[in-house]
Amino acid sequence: METMYEARGLKKLYGGKPALNGVEFAVQPGRLVGLLGPNGAGKTTLLKISAGLLTPSAGEVRIAGQLPGPATKAMVSYLPDRMALPREQRAEDMVAFYKDFYTDFDGYKAGQMLADLKLDPRQRIGAMSKGTQEKLQLCLVMSRAAGLYLLDEPLGGVDPAAREYILSTILSNYSESAAVIISTHLIGDIEKALDEVIVLKDGAVLTHQSVDALREVNGKSVDEYFREVFKC
Amino acid sequence: MEWNITSGRPVYVQLVEQLEQALAAGVFPPGSRIPPVRELAADAGVNPNTMQRALQELESRGLLQAQRTAGRIVTAENGELTLLRQKRARRLVQDCLTQLRGLGMNEEEIETLLKEVQNGNDV
Amino acid sequence: MLTKLLKHDLRGTGRIMVPVWVGSTALAVLASIMSCFYRSYQWDDRHPLSILTDLFGLTAVLCMMALLLVCVFVCARRFYDLLGDAGYVYFTLPVKPWQHIAAKLVNAVIWTVGTILVMAVQMGLMSGPMNGAVTFSMDFYPGHPGWLALYCIEAVLLVLEGFAVGYLTLYLCMAIGAQWPQHRLLASVVTYFALSFSGQVLMMVTARLTFRHLTRIVDSVEISVQQNPLPTMAAAWGGILLILAAIGAILWAVTQYFIGKKLNLG
Numbered sequence: 001m002e003t004m005y006e007a008r009g010l011k012k013l014y015g016g017k018p019a020l021n022g023v024e025f026a027v028q029p030g031r032l033v034g035l036l037g038p039n040g041a042g043k044t045t046l047l048k049i050s051a052g053l054l055t056p057s058a059g060e061v062r063i064a065g066q067l068p069g070p071a072t073k074a075m076v077s078y079l080p081d082r083m084a085l086p087r088e089q090r091a092e093d094m095v096a097f098y099k100d101f102y103t104d105f106d107g108y109k110a111g112q113m114l115a116d117l118k119l120d121p122r123q124r125i126g127a128m129s130k131g132t133q134e135k136l137q138l139c140l141v142m143s144r145a146a147g148l149y150l151l152d153e154p155l156g157g158v159d160p161a162a163r164e165y166i167l168s169t170i171l172s173n174y175s176e177s178a179a180v181i182i183s184t185h186l187i188g189d190i191e192k193a194l195d196e197v198i199v200l201k202d203g204a205v206l207t208h209q210s211v212d213a214l215r216e217v218n219g220k221s222v223d224e225y226f227r228e229v230f231k232c
Numbered sequence: 233m234e235w236n237i238t239s240g241r242p243v244y245v246q247l248v249e250q251l252e253q254a255l256a257a258g259v260f261p262p263g264s265r266i267p268p269v270r271e272l273a274a275d276a277g278v279n280p281n282t283m284q285r286a287l288q289e290l291e292s293r294g295l296l297q298a299q300r301t302a303g304r305i306v307t308a309e310n311g312e313l314t315l316l317r318q319k320r321a322r323r324l325v326q327d328c329l330t331q332l333r334g335l336g337m338n339e340e341e342i343e344t345l346l347k348e349v350q351n352g353n354d355v
Numbered sequence: 356m357l358t359k360l361l362k363h364d365l366r367g368t369g370r371i372m373v374p375v376w377v378g379s380t381a382l383a384v385l386a387s388i389m390s391c392f393y394r395s396y397q398w399d400d401r402h403p404l405s406i407l408t409d410l411f412g413l414t415a416v417l418c419m420m421a422l423l424l425v426c427v428f429v430c431a432r433r434f435y436d437l438l439g440d441a442g443y444v445y446f447t448l449p450v451k452p453w454q455h456i457a458a459k460l461v462n463a464v465i466w467t468v469g470t471i472l473v474m475a476v477q478m479g480l481m482s483g484p485m486n487g488a489v490t491f492s493m494d495f496y497p498g499h500p501g502w503l504a505l506y507c508i509e510a511v512l513l514v515l516e517g518f519a520v521g522y523l524t525l526y527l528c529m530a531i532g533a534q535w536p537q538h539r540l541l542a543s544v545v546t547y548f549a550l551s552f553s554g555q556v557l558m559m560v561t562a563r564l565t566f567r568h569l570t571r572i573v574d575s576v577e578i579s580v581q582q583n584p585l586p587t588m589a590a591a592w593g594g595i596l597l598i599l600a601a602i603g604a605i606l607w608a609v610t611q612y613f614i615g616k617k618l619n620l621g
Contacts, residue, residue: 032279049445053620074449088370100359101448106276125288135306157416164277171274192243192278 004029004066004148004179005050009059012203014043019045020202022059029147032178032193034211035183036222037200038230043183044081046200047150050181051078053060063148074102077146081153081183083133091119091136098140110201111167112144117162131158142169147182153188186221196223199229233259235276242276247286255295256317265307283337332350360458364433368466369529376473379418383477386415389479407499412481418478426470430463435543438533442620452615456526456607462590463513463522502585505531509592523606524550530613536621 003026010023020042027033035043039100048054050061052068085094091114099107114121117135124135133153134157141149154164154170163186170180171193184190191197191211199206206229207214220226233254237246260266266310269287273280287304290296296304307313313330389408393536396404437445437455445455528550562569579587 022485030281048620053443053446053618055616055618070449070451071297073447076447078443079283079444081444082440084440086367086441086444097363101356111473134385167277168274171280172270173279174273174280175272188239191280192237192276195279195281209281212244215240215242219240223239 001029001177002063003027004031004064005181007046007050007059008062009063010046010056011058012042012048012054013057014051015141018203020049020056023200023203023205025198025205025208026095027148027179027196029179030133030174031195032170032174032180032182034187034190034194034197034222035181035200036187036226037206038195041200042203044152047078047081047152047181047183050128050150051076051080065144065184073105075147077141077144077149079137079149079154081149081156083137085125086134088124089126090122091128092121094125094136095121095143095164096174098143102144104145106143106145108141113143114192117165131162134158135162138166138175142173145175145178147178149178149182150180151180153184154182154183155186163189187226188221191222194222200224201230233277235278237276237278243282244285244289247276248281248289251286251290252295252316253320255290255304255313260306262306262313265303265305266336268303356448357454357457360450361461364458364462367413367537368433368462369428370468372426375422375425375469379415379422380473380477380480381417382411382418383480386411387480415477415481416457417476419481422470422474422477423467426461426467430459430522431529433462434459434526438529438539438614438620446618446620452611452618453607455614456610460519460522460525461605464518464607467518467522468515481486488510502589506592507587509589509596512596513592513599516603518594520599520606521601523603523610526611527606527613531608533621534617534619536614539621 005027007023007025008094010020011019022041028214035046037043037169045054050057052073063067064223066072079205086171089097095107095110096113098105098110105112111121114136117139118138119128119132122156124134125136126197127195130137138154141151149170149205154166158166170182182190182194194211196208196210198208210228212220214225220228233248233250237250239244249346254260264288266272267275269280272287273283275281279287291298291304295307295316297307298304329342332345337345386408386526389411391402393405393408438461525547528547529539531544531546532539532541537540576587576591
């Protein structure tokens with residue numbers, strides 16, 4: 001199977017300051033990859049470029065061999081790091097919206113997930129708590145049978161019980177033909193669910209290896225390794 | 233089954249150990265089918281590829297058998313399992329004895345203690 | 356994809372505009388009824404009901420005028436929001452940039468035309484009993500009804516194109532303004548003024564340069580009008596339509612460039 005995701009020489013400058021400074025890595029289908037790094041390392045920027053919301057200053061991102069565009073957007077499911085859903089819509093309206101635009105959207109699964117997370121489909125998004133809004137966004141994103149999932153901090157704004165559910169959903173959604181890139185701070189929760197981790201530092205890839213290899217070589221968890229590398 | 237994956241050691245190694253333990257304890261009886269990889273992985277909160285590797289290792293140790301279309305079953309013959317059980321039991325006893333000796337007990341005291349606890353008399 | 360987007364936009368805009376239309380028209384109806392009573396009962400000017408009638412009348416007229424402003428604001432804001440947080444949903448859809456522009460533009464023109472019609476209805480309601488229909492100056496009517504039809508078509512197209520170009524200008528300013536995500540609103544407003552200013556300068560310069568040619572064109576048009584008034588006027592309007600279309604196309608193309616190749620959501 002061809003490489004699902006590839007970043008080549010990716011650079012992004014914001015007024016002269018580089019948010020990304022030559023990022024290179026590839027992700028194969030069937031892999032769950034963690035994108036780790038301190039604040040400002042460029043994780044969100046990288047995911048936004050991959051989702052087609054930012055244009056790189058140099059280099060390129062290729063998804064299934066293609067540059068970001070409508071064709072890749074049909075196979076990429078992106079969870080932003082912010083609340084992007086319109087406040088006046090109801091949860092069920094958004095489910096209908098996603099179903100309308102994405103052929104790989106599973107409305108039944110979405111309904112199940114909403115029920116599991118105790119979300120009222122008739123509730124308006126503006127009336128939901130922040131945590132509930134985040135859960136809704138995640139339901140929508142995970143109800144798609146995408147080839148590439150880009151999840152920007154999926155665990156950050158939700159309670160620990162929901163975090164477990166989310167992780168378990170990501171794992172049970174697993175498909176050999178799909179790749180998942182998860183950017184997160186909460187490494188401890190998630191590292192055993194990951195195949196590989198990519199650690200970003202100052203806009204470039206510090207290391208890209210499998211979780212077990214990292215554990216074996218360093219004799220510690222990825223979380224502990226991370227804390228050591230980025231000690232203040 | 234209960235999973236307890238800790239942080240310091242490779243996940244794969246821990247999965248193999250804990251699966252062996254489960255098999256030895258009869259959590260999955262001989263000849264029975266074990267849940268599919270994805271389910272086990274989601275249950276344990278680990279990566280499916282890692283779980284797959286662990287299951288393949290158990291296969292190569294003869295504890296599991298892969299079936300062409302229907303997942304994996306626990307080997308029916310008890311040879312491997314018995315061996316496994318014996319190995320584990322031995323290790324447990326060894327650990328126990330080491331610790332008891334570390335408490336300063338001699339061999340006679342240890343034997344008496346063992347008999348008492350076995351007969352249900354807690355000291 | 357385009358129809359899906361449009362359906363969504365129409366519904367979203369309608370959710371705001373329809374209640375506004377209904378409320379404003381209800382007010383116009385009320386004002387109209389009250390002024391009927393005013394005429395029949397001949398209240399003295401200091402009678403409280405007379406004052407109320409005037410108040411209602413004034414409010415209804417103001418509401419009617421505000422309708423257009425509300426419509427433009429609501430429709431323009433839909434595009435503006437596209438380049439904000441909502442963009443995280445919209446620009447991840449498998450939709451080409453031109454389809455986003457088309458959906459928002461068609462939605463805006465449809466609702467603007469609707470609002471004008473509603474305003475006309477309200478105007479009719481409020482001035483109803485007083486005067487008759489607005490008389491249509493039929494200077495160019497004489498002769499073939501075909502010409503009338505052509506003029507009507509051209510007039511309608513002119514109105515539609517006018518609205519379209521108006522909105523496209525706003526869209527372009529917002530698309531350029533979005534290049535500074537931290538100060539998007541300010542940048543869009545500044546771009547608007549910069550664009551209008553340069554537009555005016557451009558027109559002045561072109562007028563200067565082509566002055567001689569222009570006077571020649573005007574002379575020949577005058578002769579043509581005297582000789583064949585009907586085709587000339589139709590052609591003149593046609594010419595304006597083409598120029599507007601060209602301007603619209605340029606505005607669209609540049610907007611598409613900015614939200615396509617240069618998208619940088621904040």
